Amino acid sequence: MSREERARQNWDALINAAAEIVGEDGYGGANIARVTARAGLALGTFYQYFESRQELFDKLLPEVGGRMLGSLGQEIRGASSAVEVEERGTRAYFDYAKAHPSTLRVFTEAQVFAPDAYQQHMGNVLGHYADSLRANKANGEFADFSARELEVLALILIAARTLIYEHYSNRGDVPKWVLRTYLKIVRALAETPAAKAPALTPEPDKPPNP
DSSP: OOHHHHHHHHHHHHHHHHHHHHHHHOGGGOOHHHHHHHHTOOGGGGGGTOSSHHHHHHHHHHHHHHHHHHHHHHHHTTOOSHHHHHHHHHHHHHHHHHHSTHHHHHHHHHHHHOHHHHHHHHHHHHHHHHHHHHHHHHTTOOTTSOTTHHHHHHHHHHHHHHHHHHHHGGGSSOOHHHHHHHHHHHHHHHHOOGGGSOOOOOOOOOOOOO
16 A cells, blocks of 8 residues: 555544544544544544644534535436436435434534534535526526525525434434425426516615614
């Protein structure tokens, strides 16, 4: 094994160990001694890759999240409509979260323990998602949304996927009717022409603050 291959193997071992421990006990339980022991490495090896525990936390979500995005990207490749993208992508997300149960906790707790990493990851996910919706719009879907508004819709759909999985996976696999309901909402948003979209109720003007 080359030096580069060994280095990558050690990096992966540390990241995988940290992810497993965070999944079990949260970021608070992921101290350096425990991570290196789980990875099967000497304590001093940790500092060849990270300057501190916080640096490990800052690298953890982008690495774990990047793996998930790569997996989901393969599943939706070739989809021809927004509903097909969402069906494939959401099924793949549920399957990935089930197979890698630590991923969701790494993501949710990063808001507190690794806020910079959380913002980096969310920016990456949101950018990919919004670009996908804009590609659908170019094909005639989401006619009632501007390109800028599709970023807001992408954020809503990301949150919906996460909350749906968190809520229903506690009872086992996410029921098929739940996925069908989610896809009905996506279909309604994607297929409603602008001319037929319900008008929004204008907000009344508020008096200026004294």
